[in-house]
Amino acid sequence: MPTTLVWFRDDLRLTDNPALTWAAERGDVVGVVVDETTSRPLGRAATWWRDHSIAELSERVPLTRAAGDPREIIPKMASELGAEVVWNRRYHSTEIDAAVKDACGARSFPGFLLTEPWEMRTGSGMPYRVFTPFYKAVQAHLAAHPPSVLPAPALEGQSRIDVPTYPAWADTLAEHNTPGELAALDRFHAFLDGLADGAHYSNNDLTPGATSGLSAHLRFGELSPGYVWAETVALAEAHPAAAADAYAFLRQLVWRDFAWHRFYHLPDLHLHNVRSQFDAFDWAWSEHADPMAHPYAFARPEMDGTAEHLGQLAAWQRGETGIPLVDAGMRELWLTGTMHNRVRMVVGSWLTKNLGIHWRHGEEWFWDTLVDADVASNPFNWQWVAGSGDDAAPYFRIFNPITQQEKFDPLGKYVTKWRPAALLPGYPEPMVDVKESRKVALAAYEDIKGVSGPQVG
Ligand SMILES: Cc1cc2nc3c(=O)[nH]c(=O)nc-3n(C[C@H](O)[C@H](O)[C@H](O)COP(=O)(O)OP(=O)(O)OC[C@H]3O[C@@H](n4cnc5c(N)ncnc54)[C@H](O)[C@@H]3O)c2cc1C
Numbered sequence: 001m002p003t004t005l006v007w008f009r010d011d012l013r014l015t016d017n018p019a020l021t022w023a024a025e026r027g028d029v030v031g032v033v034v035d036e037t038t039s040r041p042l043g044r045a046a047t048w049w050r051d052h053s054i055a056e057l058s059e060r061v062p063l064t065r066a067a068g069d070p071r072e073i074i075p076k077m078a079s080e081l082g083a084e085v086v087w088n089r090r091y092h093s094t095e096i097d098a099a100v101k102d103a104c105g106a107r108s109f110p111g112f113l114l115t116e117p118w119e120m121r122t123g124s125g126m127p128y129r130v131f132t133p134f135y136k137a138v139q140a141h142l143a144a145h146p147p148s149v150l151p152a153p154a155l156e157g158q159s160r161i162d163v164p165t166y167p168a169w170a171d172t173l174a175e176h177n178t179p180g181e182l183a184a185l186d187r188f189h190a191f192l193d194g195l196a197d198g199a200h201y202s203n204n205d206l207t208p209g210a211t212s213g214l215s216a217h218l219r220f221g222e223l224s225p226g227y228v229w230a231e232t233v234a235l236a237e238a239h240p241a242a243a244a245d246a247y248a249f250l251r252q253l254v255w256r257d258f259a260w261h262r263f264y265h266l267p268d269l270h271l272h273n274v275r276s277q278f279d280a281f282d283w284a285w286s287e288h289a290d291p292m293a294h295p296y297a298f299a300r301p302e303m304d305g306t307a308e309h310l311g312q313l314a315a316w317q318r319g320e321t322g323i324p325l326v327d328a329g330m331r332e333l334w335l336t337g338t339m340h341n342r343v344r345m346v347v348g349s350w351l352t353k354n355l356g357i358h359w360r361h362g363e364e365w366f367w368d369t370l371v372d373a374d375v376a377s378n379p380f381n382w383q384w385v386a387g388s389g390d391d392a393a394p395y396f397r398i399f400n401p402i403t404q405q406e407k408f409d410p411l412g413k414y415v416t417k418w419r420p421a422a423l424l425p426g427y428p429e430p431m432v433d434v435k436e437s438r439k440v441a442l443a444a445y446e447d448i449k450g451v452s453g454p455q456v457g
Contacts, residue, residue, distance in 0.1 A: 001027035003083040007074055007100075008033045011088040011111055011221035012053045013181040014060060014152035018109035019086040024153035030081055031063040033161075034070045038093050040270070040375060043368035045337040046219070048170050049179045053220050055163045056180030062157035070096055075103040088112060088221070091264045092375050114225045114257050115141055117264035127265050128258070129390045135254050146233075147226030176336040177216065177371055184217035188228065192235050201245040203252060206340050206414040212249060215372035216338070218256065225253060256377060262390055263376035270363055270379035278388035281448050283358035284309035312355050312431060316347070317365055322430040324422035325405040326350050328415040335418070337371035342408055348385035349399040354437040356444065359386035387445065395445035398438050 004023035008031055011017055023029045033054050042050065057063060066073045078085045085104050088111035090097070100106055110116055115138055120128060128134035191212045195201060202210050217223050229250060236246040263269050273279055286307055315321050319330035329343035339347070344366075351362045363382040367373045383389025387397075409415055412423050421427055 003028040003030060003081050005074070005078050005081060005083040005085045006031045007070070007085060007087040007106075008054075008057070008061075008063070009087060009090050009221070010219065011224075012050075012057045013184075013222050013224065014155070015181065015185070016111070016149045016224040016227040017088065017152075018111050018150060019088045019107075020061075021150045021153050022107070022109065023086055024155060026084075029062065029153075029155055030077075030083060031057075031061045032074070032077060033063060033065050034073055035065070035067040036070055036093070036096070037068075038096075040367075043370065043373050045173060045369050045371045046216075046367075046373045048166060048173055049177065049216055049337070049371040050220060051163045052179035053181075053222060055161050056182065058159045058161035060158060061155055063159045063161060065161050071099045071103065074100045074106075078104045089116075091117060091260055092267065111224055111226070112221060113260055114138060114147070114229060114254065115261075117261045120261060127261060129262070131255065131258055131391045134258050134261075135251060138254050138257060142229060147224075147230050149224075149227050149230050172335045173337045173371065176338075179216070179220070179222070179371075181217075181222040184214065184222035187217065188212065188214060188223055188231070192231060195242040195245055195249075196235060196239045198241070201249045203248075203341050204408060206342065206409050211252075211341070213338075215377075218253075219372045219374050219377075225256065228253060259380035260376040262380055269383070270360070270367075270375065273388040274383055274390050275388050275392075277448055278386075281388070282356070282444065283352070284356055285358040285360070286310055309355065309357050313351075313357055313361055315431060316351055316355065316357075316362075319419060320428070321350065322428040323350060323401045323434075324412075324415045324419060324427070325401045325409065327422050328418035331418040333366070333369050337369065339370075340414075342404070343414075344381065345385055345393075346399045346401050346404050348382060349393075349397075350401055352382075352386040353398045353441040353445075354432055354434065356437075356441065359383060359388065395448065396442060398441055400434060400438070402434060 004026050006020050006023050006029055011019070014020060020029065020031075054063070054065065066077075074085055077083070085100070085106035087097070087106060087108055089108045090112060097106075097108070101108075117127070119141065120134065120137055122128055122133070128137065191214070194209070200210065201212070205211075214223060214228070218225060218228070232246050232250055236243040262274075266274060284307070286309070316326070316330060319327040319334065321327055325343065326347050329339050329347045332343070333339040348359070348362055351357050352359045359382045363379050366378055366382070370378070380389060384392045387393055387395045405412075405415065415422050
């Protein structure tokens with residue numbers, strides 16, 4: 001029987017895994033995951049998720065774990081096993097994959113996105129930079145080429161890769177999250193069952209369960225987006241009353257493709273403004289506040305002399321800004337490794353617009369603390385919030401966190417859950433005045449409008 005080496009990356013699943021199915025149909029399967037040193041090491045919360053997901057996968061797939069450079073590890077393993085190499089494509093670190101392919105002739109499959117970045121082009125042959133036409137084009141593409149779902153192959157052997165010991169901060173992550181394909185499938189099907197039974201999907205509803213909660217599962221490929229698409233479309237067809245909510249959910253899933261397509265064309269999305277005019281914007285920035293460079297540290301003002309913004313950044317990170325919705329969101333993030341999308345936008349707007357702090361500081365903090373942090377969606381959304389990205393929130397859209405709370409958390413349930421003190425008398429006042437800081441931000445964004453510059457992309 002020929003042996004195939006399956007290099008698992010962000011596809012930690014059996015169902016609808018094209019590379020794995022191809023390998024299983026061919027003969028014996030040996031799986032490998034590699035802890036790589038990439039230009040952007042995973043943040044700590046995402047590392048926690050990945051470790052648990054790998055452990056879960058190893059109970060169902062013969063899997064080895066290696067650490068180092070895949071350009072050495074994969075060809076060496078392939079030659080020792082006399083195996084062909086396969087994987088599902090990724091859209092970062094592509095130079096590494098190209099080198100492995102050169103060395104041992106690997107076969108690659110799609111499976112991480114609904115559409116390949118090179119498949120979607122505007123009428124003039126350019127990548128899309130605006131979401132709505134992109135969404136329509138993806139819908140048309142998937143109507144013409146509906147995703148076909150591959151069942152999980154039957155595999156023999158398991159391996160039991162254990163999870164390393166984590167510091168205490170990970171305990172609360174474990175209370176709120178169950179990584180792995182089995183949990184992903186359960187969660188997705190519970191979500192679909194809910195829609196079929198009349199529950200509503202709304203990404204403006206802060207109640208737990210109003211959205212799918214699938215982002216980290218999708219991030220690590222425990223679910224394939226094609227599978228999510230196909231099952232959700234089938235549900236909409238079987239339950240017409242649920243169709244509007246089902247398609248609203250799928251529209252969000254297409255944002256994920258959009259972020260990844262933009263990243264594919266702009267691989268330094270987390271470092272540079274997409275719209276280069278914003279290079280002239282006077283955001284507060286400090287090299288010393290990078291949480292990855294200072295493990296387990298919040299920003300510390302003493303690292304940068306008397307920089308006021310570092311104190312503000314630390315208060316934002318800790319959920320101590322004096323703004324109840326922002327503080328609740330930042331506590332939710334710290335405790336659970338996730339945060340509702342609406343609140344992500346509000347905390348992002350507060351940091352970049354009212355506090356005038358560079359979006360990169362927010363992006364880095366999210367990178368380290370989100371279990372769903374990824375190299376495309378995170379910087380893409382931060383640039384969207386800050387106004388420097390593609391199809392971004394317009395410069396004049398500065399969320400008022402007080403009215404956002406009145407609108408989206410009118411009974412204070414969300415804030416009560418994550419920052420109960422914020423609704424009690426004696427809670428600290430906001431660190432900057434909401435209206436005054438909005439005026440200052442508007443003036444700064446007005447200035448940038450006058451700066452002309454080529455748009456990157
Ligand atoms: C500042 C900021 C940073 C973000 N960083 C990330 C990140 O690192 N990783 C990440 O997966 N999402 C990120 N998001 C997007 C979004 O907040 C999360 O995907 C969402 O909260 C996940 O909840 P859900 O799974 O219940 O989503 P649902 O509403 O159920 O949506 C279904 C799926 O669609 C995708 N999706 C939804 N909204 C977006 C979006 N705006 N951009 C890209 N994909 C989306 C996710 O995969 C999600 O699981 C960020 C948003 C903001 C505003």
